[in-house]
Amino acid sequence: MRADAARNLEAVLTTGARMLAADPGASIANIAAEAGVDRRTVYRRFASREDLLAAIYECRLAAVERAIDDARLREAPVAVALHRYVENIIAVNRAWPVDLARMLADDDVRARRDASVREVDVFLERATAEGVLRSDLPQGWAGALLPQLMHLVSRQSPETTPARAADLVVETLLRGLGVS
């Protein structure tokens, strides 16, 4: 692949991710125009609209897997792993803000996504066992809340650094907003 082709490919992927996050029904024509590329060029790289979406979700999926890997959820101390995971995912949310929920049709995507979710679930169980999380929480509540918190802070304050944003998320998750 030539250098300009690689540039265009990346532009289409990142611009597509941004536009699809804002409006899941964004057309190929709009994405191509926003990426400064002809509509036909997109169809030369991706066989169909679904293919483009799959490629974008693949980017997010891979980034999430790297984030989990880097956080060492199974080995590192819970407090360290939690903060690192949150910080990494916030960065991923900003780079690839697309919502995976609309892509669960693809079995491959679903399997990898489930694997990541399970990895986090296992970590949350460890956090509970080590006394970081309360043990009387409803099933799946922590696992559902954490992504929402990261997603919220990713959009709410796009200017703050991922590290500081992670501080806020972890603090909110563990201690809430009330006076101690």
Add this chain to the structure above:
Amino acid sequence: MRADAARNLEAVLTTGARMLAADPGASIANIAAEAGVDRRTVYRRFASREDLLAAIYECRLAAVERAIDDARLREAPVAVALHRYVENIIAVNRAWPVDLARMLADDDVRARRDASVREVDVFLERATAEGVLRSDLPQGWAGALLPQLMHLVSRQSPETTPARAADLVVETLLRGLGVS
């Protein structure tokens, strides 16, 4: 209006809300079919697709206003008002799960929505002043987190009663998920 017409109208509104929540791009034909009504009937009640959306968002908007009113955010004790507000909004989320974010084009809708948001913001300031919420939180964090919590619990556990769901939301908001 005849009785059957009223039934059809309500079916279109509630079904439309449910389907638009699942997929904001749902077509009139799909909504009508799901509501057990001919597509033409929808167009007899609503001049355009925008009109139907506006009517649905109006339903949610009115329900939110009633919820705020009922919670007596300005007068009732903070703990009481908070729980009651959360409980009411959870019920609204289930009845009208549509996301208002896509309707801010309409000035009237936006004004009413802003008024409701401000009402809650004022309440959160009171909660801070009375020592229920911490005072060192980032600007707008509580106001952004609370709706997300309510939205999350509305979808996460649709079977639990609004009162119990509100327990969980308030507990999470104020004390988080960590061991105290």
Add this chain to the structure above:
DNA sequence: ATCAAATGACACGGTCCAGTGGCAATTGAT
């Protein structure tokens, strides 16, 4: 400088959907 790869531009057919018109059939109110 040269050549192959990549792109942009225009065109075309197909599909889905919004919105409208008409008409026969049904249904609720009286």
Add this chain to the structure above:
DNA sequence: ATCAATTGCCACTGGACCGTGTCATTTGAT
């Protein structure tokens, strides 16, 4: 029972978008 309101069904136009073909032009690598 009767009548008016309401509905269901068929058809139609216009527009947006998807996906493809073609070809002249540009651009990067050598």
